[in-house]
Amino acid sequence: MTATDTAPTPDLRPDRPASKPARPWFSSGPCAKPPGWSLDRLPHGALGRSHRSKLGKSRLQYAIELTREILQVPATHRIGIVPASDTGAVEMAMWSMLGARPVTLLAWESFGDGWVTDAVKQLKLDPAVLKAPYGQLPDLGAVDFANDVIFTWNGTTSGARVPNGDWIPDDREGLTFADSTSAAFATPLPWDKLDVTTFSFQKVLGGEGGHGVLILSPRAVERLESYSPAWPLPKIFRMTKSGKLIEGIFQGETINTPSMLVIEDYIFALEWAKGLGGLEGLIERADANAAAVNAIVESLLWLDHLVADPAIRSNTSVCLKFADAAVAGADEAAQLALVKKLAGLLEAEDVAYDIAGYRDAPPGLRIWCGATVDTADIEALGPWLDWAWHSIRS
DSSP states (O other): OOTTTTTOOOOOOOOOSSSSSSEEEEEESOOOOOTOOGGGGGTTTTSOOTSHHHHHHHHHHHHHHHHHHHHHHOOOOOEEEEEHHHHHHHHHHHHHHHSSEEEEEESSSSSHHHHIIIIIIIIIOOOEEEEEOOTOOOOOOOOOTTSEEEESSOOOTOBOOOOOOTTTOOSSSSSSEEOOOTTTTTTTTTTOSEEEEEEEEEEETOOOOOSSEEEEEEOHHHHHOOOOOOSSGGGGGGOTTEEEEEEEGTOOOOSSSHHHHHHHHHHHHHHHHTTTTHHHHHHOOOOOOOOOOOOOOHTTTTTEEESSOOOGBBBBBBEEEOHHHHTTSSSSHHHHHHHHHHHHHHHHHTTTTSSSTTTTTSEEEEOOOTTSSSSHHHHHHHHHHHHHHHHOOO
């Protein structure tokens, strides 16, 4: 069946909604800025100054301290700001630590698949790979923790997340690498189960792109200081010197020049989060937003969750699929064309920006529910989704 074959539904178009979301930013990255954000509220003192100046370094260190406080990271773990967003943080860890023992990779969406590509094609390892389709998880009970294990805590492009850390044993032999970029600040992370944790500013806290955060457990530091990989390491991946961790990276001395404007923006978001009550307040907002999307899905016959199991459904990157039989049975090109029309119409109305599903995911919509989004705006989006659907289909 093609786009021209799909029969239109009868004209059941609801009335044009009277009110719009006040802030129609629902992109899954970069995400909505915190409520009340404006550029003129960012401190200017460190802008134009060296990041190695006393002031510049103090602002970087303050960002690290706030990160530790909000995420409730134990004092035993190092926190560093690194180049190239979450991707840079993950690859920095993979290239620096893998190869010491066998490795297992879990992949159930596009970013997990990317780490498989790194391990197989770039590092020339022979990993065990456990895969699952979009919307599902692989068998977590099948993971061999004698190996190093790499996984995404929350699949940003599929909307499926691991339910908790109970599947990770305390007596594991290998290291755990958790790409947590759309989970950090929206779900509790069990620091005793995670050896390498990464995320970027641009997800749950609505920061800007370009920088990542790398959190290392004592076991990860031990690996860095006791193991040298067989391949050459680019300068921006090097975390040791003469067999010892470069502690400055985790004390506000970045490997390369950071954007101090991005750092001030991140600090603004962290202070906003602290004002909410910290991690608990952030999780409460994300959960409320995800519940609002679920209420919309339950009210619309043509829409459904990509992740069928609520126990593994994301509370940030909520991915949706078409439930209408005529559309769901159409070929992918027809469904993608419909996604483009829906997203385009809603953007033209200034109702929702950037809600088309990820390019590698099954055709559908993706609505960001992180803490910087207001629940009232998601509730206001629901009638517009239905109006846009019937406008296009009729």
